[in-house]
Amino acid sequence: MNTESPSRPAIVDRSQFEADVAALRVREKAHVREGDAIAAARRRLPMVEVDASSELIGPDGPTTLLDAFEGRSQLLAYYFMWHTGHPAPEQCEGCTWVTTQVAELSYLHSRDITYAVFAQGPYPETARYREFMGWQVPWYSALPSMDTLLVGRSVGMMHIVCYLRTDDRVFETYWTTRRGVEAMDYSYALMDLTVYGRQEPWEDSPAGWPQHWPVDGSNTRIDGRPIPQWSRLAAGRSDDLSG
Incomplete structure (x- = not known):
């Protein structure tokens, strides 16, 4: 049949x-x-040297790019987009989507790789968002050194940047943006295995397949918020980023 x-x-x-x-x-x-x-x-690929003393802001105040390696030889930095002064519902749904899925770092550490988020906004505000979301990954503000660290790239976009440390020198070895950040994601990878896929209009699917999730930000939002925020609110966490 x-x-x-x-x-x-x-x-x-x-x-x-x-x-x-x-x-x-x-x-x-x-x-x-x-x-x-x-x-x-x-x-x-070849690599390019970057200023190892580039300033970051962490939980203990000013620190450096070199310190963010935590003694390891490699660093994967995710540059989290940020809308300064905006409330939690208006923060980047794409960055929230991928950052939520990076939880267990021990496998990276076993290969001498440190993972950290470099927020593109002020530390106090972004750190409160991290606390609201319950993320445990290392977190810094890259705001003092954005022009140096993202030279030649669009500040305000999501990026993964890979670094290598040789003694006290730091080199950039690779970077990606836009769909390249899907390396951090497992939800879409699992959706891609299913019959209806991501259910987004750009996909090549048979006629009649559901495709109700346009890629305009609403594909990772529900009822005006990034999707993972709702479970945090239900758990009683405050999304107040001020103070």
């Missing part, structure tokens, strides 16, 4: 299903191998 519905895949028997999965698996394996080849090329 092979019937189709405008909102469901065709129904087939097990042998046909397994044959179609096997055919797709060939493409999936090629995709993985190409990803491995791109990662190999990334490891062969």
